[in-house]
Amino acid sequence: MGAVEKKRSTLAATGAWEYAPAPESRDIVSFEERYGLFIGGEEVSPRSRTWFPTISPATEEPLAEVAQAGPKDVALAVDAAREGFEAWSAWKPSERAKVLFRIARILQERARELAVAESLDGGKPIKESRDVDLPLAAAHFFYYAGWADKLEYAFPGRRPRPLGVAAQIVPWNFPLLMLAWKIAPALACGNTVVLKPAETTPLTALLFADVCRQAQVPPGVVNIVTGDGSTGAHLVRAEGIDKVAFTGSTEVGKAIQRELAGRDIALTLELGGKAANIVFDDCALDQAVEGIVNGIYFNQGHVCCAGSRLLVQESIHDQLVRKLKRRMATLRVGDPLDKNTDIGAINSKAQLDRITELVEAGTEEGAEIYQPPCRLPEKGWWFAPTVFTGVAQSHRIAREEIFGPVLSVLTFRTPDEAVEKANNTMYGLSAGVWTEKGSRILWMADRLRAGVVWGNTFNRFDPASPFGGYKESGFGREGGRHGLEAYLRFA
Ligand code: NDP
Numbered sequence: 001m002g003a004v005e006k007k008r009s010t011l012a013a014t015g016a017w018e019y020a021p022a023p024e025s026r027d028i029v030s031f032e033e034r035y036g037l038f039i040g041g042e043e044v045s046p047r048s049r050t051w052f053p054t055i056s057p058a059t060e061e062p063l064a065e066v067a068q069a070g071p072k073d074v075a076l077a078v079d080a081a082r083e084g085f086e087a088w089s090a091w092k093p094s095e096r097a098k099v100l101f102r103i104a105r106i107l108q109e110r111a112r113e114l115a116v117a118e119s120l121d122g123g124k125p126i127k128e129s130r131d132v133d134l135p136l137a138a139a140h141f142f143y144y145a146g147w148a149d150k151l152e153y154a155f156p157g158r159r160p161r162p163l164g165v166a167a168q169i170v171p172w173n174f175p176l177l178m179l180a181w182k183i184a185p186a187l188a189c190g191n192t193v194v195l196k197p198a199e200t201t202p203l204t205a206l207l208f209a210d211v212c213r214q215a216q217v218p219p220g221v222v223n224i225v226t227g228d229g230s231t232g233a234h235l236v237r238a239e240g241i242d243k244v245a246f247t248g249s250t251e252v253g254k255a256i257q258r259e260l261a262g263r264d265i266a267l268t269l270e271l272g273g274k275a276a277n278i279v280f281d282d283c284a285l286d287q288a289v290e291g292i293v294n295g296i297y298f299n300q301g302h303v304c305c306a307g308s309r310l311l312v313q314e315s316i317h318d319q320l321v322r323k324l325k326r327r328m329a330t331l332r333v334g335d336p337l338d339k340n341t342d343i344g345a346i347n348s349k350a351q352l353d354r355i356t357e358l359v360e361a362g363t364e365e366g367a368e369i370y371q372p373p374c375r376l377p378e379k380g381w382w383f384a385p386t387v388f389t390g391v392a393q394s395h396r397i398a399r400e401e402i403f404g405p406v407l408s409v410l411t412f413r414t415p416d417e418a419v420e421k422a423n424n425t426m427y428g429l430s431a432g433v434w435t436e437k438g439s440r441i442l443w444m445a446d447r448l449r450a451g452v453v454w455g456n457t458f459n460r461f462d463p464a465s466p467f468g469g470y471k472e473s474g475f476g477r478e479g480g481r482h483g484l485e486a487y488l489r490f491a
Helices: 003-014 071-088 093-109 111-122 126-147 175-188 203-214 229-237 250-260 285-301 314-328 349-364 415-423 438-447 480-485
Strands: 037-039 042-044 051-055 062-067 160-162 165-169 192-196 222-224 243-247 266-270 276-279 309-313 368-370 386-389 406-412 430-434 452-455 488-490
Touching: 037 071, 037 203, 062 203, 071 165, 071 192, 071 222, 071 229, 093 111, 093 126, 093 175, 093 203, 111 126, 111 175, 111 203, 126 175, 126 480, 165 175, 165 229, 175 192, 175 203, 175 243, 175 480, 192 229, 203 222, 229 250, 243 250, 250 266, 276 285, 276 415, 285 314, 285 406, 285 430, 309 314, 309 415, 314 386, 314 406, 349 368, 349 406, 406 415, 415 438, 430 438, 438 452
Parallel strands: 165 192, 165 243, 192 222, 243 266, 276 309, 276 430, 309 406, 386 406, 430 452
Antiparallel strands: 037 042, 037 222, 051 062, 160 488, 368 386
């Protein structure tokens, strides 16, 4: 080993890679001191007369005050959406498409500003909001703009019609991207929407209200009500909605399903996951290690389809874990606005407590923990990348969604055993298979009870590709032609 290589491997092993700071400027985004609700194309003061601060999880600094929408505010937003629907659904589809194209173009033009806002409010690394969230959000609007005047071709002979007013509730892990997944297909099909962003990440949705004004979205077509979980509950209960689209925890998803029982309201649920990332002994190991890291440490592991259960073929377990630990030591945790950061801040104190509790349970139940040496900032909420080895199927860390940068490693001997272990979960959102053999990927994909199965890659998204779950990961699909169906009725 040459001197340079030796130094490199020592640095990698100790995690002592030094990078000069490369901060993205935050001057590109300016927040109002206080935001109202976006109803009927205007910013309106909440009837509730209540606001709450939204905080940067990396610094605990308050960024702005946001309205807490109460039942009257929600009713007003639904009324505005109903009124908007009369006009919007009668628009020529090609004219609706133009509005969606304009939104997509403006998202591209304002991408830097929105990416900085997303990282400030949510804590995710700027390289992810800049290179993943924003391009994909724009791509969704472009994609569904293309479908707006071709619905008859998407569903030949079925006379597609819009549903009406869609109530949409999104979580805090991909605030703007989930907004795009919800709003783009709904509008393309001629519906209007009332969207509730998560309590901890409302700012990009409020900036999106400004994008709507810029794109000349007609009044009432997009309405945004901020608030906590109670605002979401009011929205689900509101008279005058025709559809609920929810992304979030399985627990709240079940509560929404109960609430809607007996009402003639369409429902799609995209809930939690505990994906198996399955690595066979014939795979390209270094490539698999990159996929494993991307699968679980992307967005601090705040990803419903995260590859949080690593199933490794027994014969390569030790080699793979060694390589994985070496790679983990090079991950940089810290300032989300630094362009070199790999792992940003945990989204909220509540989420950090939930991760900490489950990690403690992992150690107590007897799994072996490894965290590379890394210095965590003093302010804000942080969690070091973590891997557990020696995990049993019965451990809580193998069964429950941790929603943090925590990986559990299990082993298998045969493909049948891999399938059995992968499917041994209440969830069924995604899975990954790493092997040299294409036929084995297809064999596995046939047997895995997961909505998405990635082959020799992980966490790849495309607006043309449907996404959704089996079992307690929910039902309905977002993305692709399937994503249109969730916003249409057929005459
Ligand atoms: P929630 O399911 O509570 O949040 C998702 C969205 O639903 C948010 O906008 C939330 O509002 C809203 N909401 C909360 N309660 C209600 C209700 N009763 N009726 C209607 N809407 C409601 O997730 P948490 O933020 O509490 O996270 C808890 C766990 O859920 C995480 O640890 C993770 O395991 C999982 N999760 C999974 C996600 C996924 O994409 N599959 C996304 C987020 C979380 P508000 O934020 O204002 O409370």
